[in-house]
Amino acid sequence: MTQASDTIRVLIPLKVRKKNGRPKLLPPVDYRPSEDRAPDPHVLRAIGRAWSWRRRMEAGEFATVHDLAKAVGLAERHVSRQLRLAYLSPTVLKRLTCGRESPAVSLMSLVEATAAPWPEQAKQVFG
């Protein structure tokens, strides 16, 4: 009976998810990244670029996505997909950019999450 207490069982609630084609270890949902937070440079870069495009479109620099794609020299299909990142819900944007939380999904699925109503987006993005 005493033997059972000799064993310590440590449970680390990590999840393995495919992220950008590679498996990635994810911390539990309620984990708050602090000083050692590791912002994902390529997610931030993509969101920054989308926001820059959105700003330029809203400033009236381009009338259509087609014009924007031509100006930045990228395929229209790619531009219109990536541009959607600027239209994520404010909560998700805040957690990604200010909280520097890593999304649990790939950039592609992040783009697709924009189609969901706002209350559902955080669940889709952060798992």
Next chain:
Amino acid sequence: MKHDKRMMAQAPGMNAEVDRTVLARLTALKAKSVRELKADWQALFGGGAPNNSRAFLELRIGHRIQELAYGGPDRDTRRMLDLLADEIEGIGRGKNQIVDPRNPVVGTRLVREWNGIEHTVTVMNDGFEWQGRRFRSLSAVAREITGTRWNGYRFFGLREREGA
């Protein structure tokens, strides 16, 4: 305070009535024709729709409906998004928000011998520490050590030489 009112806008889930209305309007978009969506666009944005893509119109109109009901990103978020966008556009304004992928993990110590003295630099969250002082870039540290301008990544051996 202009923005206070916007920030007071109710978040999703705080008012069931608002949530229901918004959800109904979002669902209604799916049943509309592109022509009707363009009419919605005209009403919401006051201008012609930028293209005829159903996906694009649905997304943007849906976003606008929710923005009007719940409010847009708060001031901090907008500021951070603007900083990120500026950085991408190449408008330098103080420290970089996006971490340079060449930087090693935070806390790494870089050791470099220079004129017989070993110098240790610690990688920080937003810069580098050398002899108790904070630097924004490795090049600044290298300049402090050597007195001449160096590419910091090269000085600390983080960039392999061409052809090596």
